[in-house]
Amino acid sequence: MSNVRNEIKAQIVRAGFTMQDVVDKLAEDYGWSDSVSNLSAKLQRESIRYKEVIELADVLGYDIVWQKRGSDDAAYLIPSQLPSP
Template sequence: MPLKDDLKALIIKNGWTITAVVDELNIRHSTNTSVQNFSSKMIRGTLKYSEVEEVLDILGYDITWTRRG
């Protein structure tokens, strides 16, 4: 499943909306990113790793790296 689908599903599963996540990102960084801009980044697959980490932090998740096998 593409990142945008995974991220969107996780946002919804945790009772958030994309608008609320973007609002929280704007508060944390004193920015004015629009929901449209954030959604476009998700659709194009151009979210930075740090942006994904930040969204996951808002949702209460961490990224973990595990070695296969």
Template sequence: MSIKNEIKAKIIETDWTIKDVAAELGKRYNINYSPENLSNKLRRQTIQYQEVKEIADIIGYELKWVKK
């Protein structure tokens, strides 16, 4: 599964929308963070790790590194 699909699936599973997540990211970063901007970053796979961590936190997840 691609990063884009994985993140979008988790957002949907938790009853959030891209629009709501983008709005919350905008509040946290104190910038205008549009849903289009978030979708483009996911599509192009240019999203920053810190943004992924913030998205996980927003939707109620915690990212962990687990040794294989």
């Protein structure tokens, strides 16, 4: 398994979701395919887009945070500020 896949799958588990839960929520909230195999393939190929990662984080209840090393300043990426699907 790839590092991207491992990281994202670990976050899914930590958030208390199954892959099916996640794809169902992504389909409902963002119009993604409701196929677990489609998400798994994206993770395996490491072809998931940055916007998709932000949407995935959103359904898991996470924010993506850019923080300069050694700084307390952070920039948050808020899913509602992304263009509509």
